[in-house]
Amino acid sequence: MAHSKFLVVLTLVTSLLLSSCGGKENCNIPSEISDINVTVDIERLDLKLDSLNSLRETANFLNKNQGFLAGFLEPQQYQNPNTVVGRFHNLVTNPGFDSLQAETRKVFDDNKIEELENELELLFKHIKHYYPDYTVPKVQTVTTGIIRDLYVTDSVIVIGLDYFLGEKGKYRPQQPQYILDHYTPEYIVPKIALLISNKYNKVDLNDKTLLADMIYYGKSYAFVNAVMPCLEDRKIIWYSEDEMEAAYNNASVIYSYFISNELFYETSPMSKRKYVQERPKTPEIGDQCPGRIGTWLGWQIVQRYQDKTDKPLQELMNTREAELIFQKASYKP
Incomplete structure (x- = not known):
């Protein structure tokens, strides 16, 4: 039975609420954090997928990008390693994949990727402030066929951009709306930060x-x-x-x-x-x-x-x- 006193009347947002969950417009980053030397240069694996015209090229691509292979394609599910290569090759050479690629590039243009790099740099600076031994991982982006959103390890972070196209995207994950609401570009870095927290x-x-x-x-x-x-x-x-x-x-x-x-x-x-x-x-x-x-x-x-x-x-x-x-x-x- 629902609690009878819950939300009988929604009151106006109080000053406590505003201070607790507001926009933090006056947030300032102290120099001891902003001056930490961190550079993020995202590797655009998604832009390399168009050139995978043969099984051999696809196999070489996956071999060079073990983080993406392990985190998104789960090769351990297959007895024959060639199976995962064939499945991914069929995906990226499917005519419908071109449409997904175009949609992803529309949302994540050069400006959006630069913005993402800046957000990640600030995140990593803060982590290194609290944990100086933290090693900044390699960051890659890829179009996955909406297989998975993120893969985060100590050495690599892989972002499935097509999972985060937002409400205007033509292609969305098969999830209920209350989950889709936080699969937009602005949630990429907060989700990464939450996954990194598991380490500590x-x-x-x-x-x-x-x-x-x-x-x-x-x-x-x-x-x-x-x-x-x-x-x-x-x-x-x-x-x-x-x-x-x-x-x-x-x-x-x-x-x-x-x-x-x-x-x-x-x-x-x-x-x-x-x-x-x-x-x-x-x-x-x-x-x-x-x-x-x-x-x-x-x-x-x-x-x-x-x-x-x-x-x-x-x-x-x-x-x-x-x-x-x-x-x-x-x-x-």
């Missing part, structure tokens, strides 16, 4: 509670907030403005629901999925309650913990004990 986000593998999942996501969002400080909070968590407003305006209702239903220490995978995995809404709490509301609440707890303890990002990310963060935060909206 330490967890207690023995803790199977919903609280552990919530704090994990909360720490991930805190990482993105630190390395992309000018990014709107809603774009960190992939919420619309209305969803952010609904969450903040009903924070006490959301928290009370978790308390009254003893959800923090829930261990059932099915129950946990309701609150941290992709859903358009969380109807158990209210008809207008955003999906993944447990990840949002986890972020609020982590933010309160940061405010109270003033722990640096590195120490936060190294803290494995979700319960410790929860208790020290003493979060109550």
